[in-house]
Amino acid sequence: MKPPTVLFQVTAIGKNGRALDATARSVLHWLRNTPRLGFRYLLWLVVEPEGYWSAPALYESLEQAGARIVVVPEDYRTPLETKGKARALQYASDLRQRLGLSLPSVWVYHQDEETCVGQDTLTGISDFVRDGRALLGAGIILYPIDWTGTPSHIQELTRSYDDLRVLDSMTMPGNPTAGFHGSHFVVRADVEDSVGWDSRGYAPSEDLMFEIRVRARYGSVFGVLKGFAYEKGAFSLRDQLRQRRRWMHGVIFAVLHCHELPLRRRLTVAYSGLSWFSALPSVILLIASIELRYGPLLVATSVFTGFVWVSMILAYVEGYRLHSQYLSRKVSALRFVANGLVGALVDVLAPWYALLTRPTLNDYIPKDRPTDADARADRGTPGSTRA
Amino acid sequence: MPRRKDSSPGQAPPGREKKEIRPSGPTRTSREESDDRPLPVEDPEPKDRTVFSTDLESDSGRRVTPMEFEEIEDEDTYFLRELDRLYEELSPRTPTSKNPEGPGTAPPSVGDRVLLPNGPESLGEPSPYLEERLTIARSAVSELVTQSRGVGRSLQGLRNALATIDREVDRASAEIGFLRSERSEERDAEGVSGRASSLDLPGPRPLSSTGIPTEISTPVDPPTISGSFEDFTLSRYNQTVGDLHARQRALGWGTVVAASCISSILLFLTLQAREPVPVLWLAVLPLVWMIPVPFFVAAFRGTQRVLRRNRLELTE
Numbered sequence: 001m002k003p004p005t006v007l008f009q010v011t012a013i014g015k016n017g018r019a020l021d022a023t024a025r026s027v028l029h030w031l032r033n034t035p036r037l038g039f040r041y042l043l044w045l046v047v048e049p050e051g052y053w054s055a056p057a058l059y060e061s062l063e064q065a066g067a068r069i070v071v072v073p074e075d076y077r078t079p080l081e082t083k084g085k086a087r088a089l090q091y092a093s094d095l096r097q098r099l100g101l102s103l104p105s106v107w108v109y110h111q112d113e114e115t116c117v118g119q120d121t122l123t124g125i126s127d128f129v130r131d132g133r134a135l136l137g138a139g140i141i142l143y144p145i146d147w148t149g150t151p152s153h154i155q156e157l158t159r160s161y162d163d164l165r166v167l168d169s170m171t172m173p174g175n176p177t178a179g180f181h182g183s184h185f186v187v188r189a190d191v192e193d194s195v196g197w198d199s200r201g202y203a204p205s206e207d208l209m210f211e212i213r214v215r216a217r218y219g220s221v222f223g224v225l226k227g228f229a230y231e232k233g234a235f236s237l238r239d240q241l242r243q244r245r246r247w248m249h250g251v252i253f254a255v256l257h258c259h260e261l262p263l264r265r266r267l268t269v270a271y272s273g274l275s276w277f278s279a280l281p282s283v284i285l286l287i288a289s290i291e292l293r294y295g296p297l298l299v300a301t302s303v304f305t306g307f308v309w310v311s312m313i314l315a316y317v318e319g320y321r322l323h324s325q326y327l328s329r330k331v332s333a334l335r336f337v338a339n340g341l342v343g344a345l346v347d348v349l350a351p352w353y354a355l356l357t358r359p360t361l362n363d364y365i366p367k368d369r370p371t372d373a374d375a376r377a378d379r380g381t382p383g384s385t386r387a
Numbered sequence: 388m389p390r391r392k393d394s395s396p397g398q399a400p401p402g403r404e405k406k407e408i409r410p411s412g413p414t415r416t417s418r419e420e421s422d423d424r425p426l427p428v429e430d431p432e433p434k435d436r437t438v439f440s441t442d443l444e445s446d447s448g449r450r451v452t453p454m455e456f457e458e459i460e461d462e463d464t465y466f467l468r469e470l471d472r473l474y475e476e477l478s479p480r481t482p483t484s485k486n487p488e489g490p491g492t493a494p495p496s497v498g499d500r501v502l503l504p505n506g507p508e509s510l511g512e513p514s515p516y517l518e519e520r521l522t523i524a525r526s527a528v529s530e531l532v533t534q535s536r537g538v539g540r541s542l543q544g545l546r547n548a549l550a551t552i553d554r555e556v557d558r559a560s561a562e563i564g565f566l567r568s569e570r571s572e573e574r575d576a577e578g579v580s581g582r583a584s585s586l587d588l589p590g591p592r593p594l595s596s597t598g599i600p601t602e603i604s605t606p607v608d609p610p611t612i613s614g615s616f617e618d619f620t621l622s623r624y625n626q627t628v629g630d631l632h633a634r635q636r637a638l639g640w641g642t643v644v645a646a647s648c649i650s651s652i653l654l655f656l657t658l659q660a661r662e663p664v665p666v667l668w669l670a671v672l673p674l675v676w677m678i679p680v681p682f683f684v685a686a687f688r689g690t691q692r693v694l695r696r697n698r699l700e701l702t703e
Contacts, residue, residue, distance in 0.1 A: 314642060
């Protein structure tokens, strides 16, 4: 019986050089500083050519540090001609098969370019792959890196608490509330490679498609991955809006175009999207309720309103408590509430914004915190924009 | 100003005095010396210089006359006095040093005059060599301090290195224990076939595509405001999820109680409003609020269930 190998795979465009560097080095650092890890490891950075050429020296230094740089060839095409991140993931899958790594003893841990790991992440992965009962595991993601308490950052706190819902839903048959991650999940290589990432055209939420396929083919083989992953939230409200737009387009794409999706699952995915859409009308109705004077009707709804409000407030409070060990910057309660309201408002608007606009292939979210040099360059170059 | 040595009791021959107290370093020019004091006078008796400047043992073959012995004794006495005086000069003093006989009853010491240039005139001026001596002594002390700091740093470095070795040896022991237990488990799994274990690597290590382990470089600190990856330790994780587990019941019941309170208040306000029944098309609008309710209920149940079923803590 061979000891398992864990392939840490960071899949990204590669333009957020500093974030990618920290991610790769977090893996190397904690592999060296975590005792009793029961696996061998590989570290792959799967990037696009433009990402590589944005900082070749950085990639060379990471290669010297122990990472393998996999640049997806520009002329690489999948059978279904998928685009975006799914194309890079499929290329890595093909490469694993060519190298003979598509084995039950090989596990792939998926990371985004800003997914740093900790000692707990590696210990959790070690426990998971040595246990081996579940074929795919996902865990809780925190967002403490570069956290400054902006509206976007406070809004991200709620995602960490919501991950508990995600973990439960994911491990239940049928995934009733449609929970999954695009990062911080580990999957057996042969399972991933048998399912693949290829889909027709551009799939905005390739992770949701992947989860649907694995469930359709292997059933309820999902488990809870202990240990956090550590990421960073969007730096601006605009980026937050664009990120949510991509998610909503992913939900719409899955409902309309994913053939593997059973009807029941299709309904639950559609319902989760509808819940999100209902947020904006709810807020508008709340504001207009005084003028509309439909008080008697609230006799029924008010019973549940308290529960919805408490659940939402709890997500912020508990999200913050989950992060409190890791945040060096504290914010006042007043600022927390104000920024939380702004962040929530953006999330309320996001699905409707997604209906009006479309994400593009070059629509990537900056994860490198703007430095003083960047700010100077922006000021010095009129009209310059980040991609 | 003539050089004065009368601050210390006893006299010594002028020639010897000059030889003994001349500073070793060329810190004063001859012009300065001529301004301050008489030029040094060469020893008129070369014999004395020989006696002083050479080791007595080297003259062990020659018999020492009583006169010479007296001279040597004088020499020694004077040398010891000088040492005492120097010791007094260099001993720490402050202008407000306490006088054991009460204030104003005793003159300040020579050293005080150095520190207090405007001291009583009647006590005369300190030795013109004093500044030089103090300068030399200060430089020597500062050199000593520098050297001792260097030694201190070296010792600290050694201590750190030893602590690192100690820590790494502990870790290595733990790893060896872990690998041995792994190996025995593998042997059990492989049965009695006697095949060599495939786990022959000392812990996790990188495998390149060619199977050659690669080196790991020292990580570079990322430029972060908060949340450097080195802070993401197992103990912090365990503390966080431990706290979360500890308040699982409180979260559940707290949510129910708080939700009930808010709903009751809303219901009370609604009933108190006594508003007229709205038109039908408005009646359906509040149903929009009901859409996410099943989702929130499922999320609440799921959160409670996942915390109840999974102990998220990891073994340290």
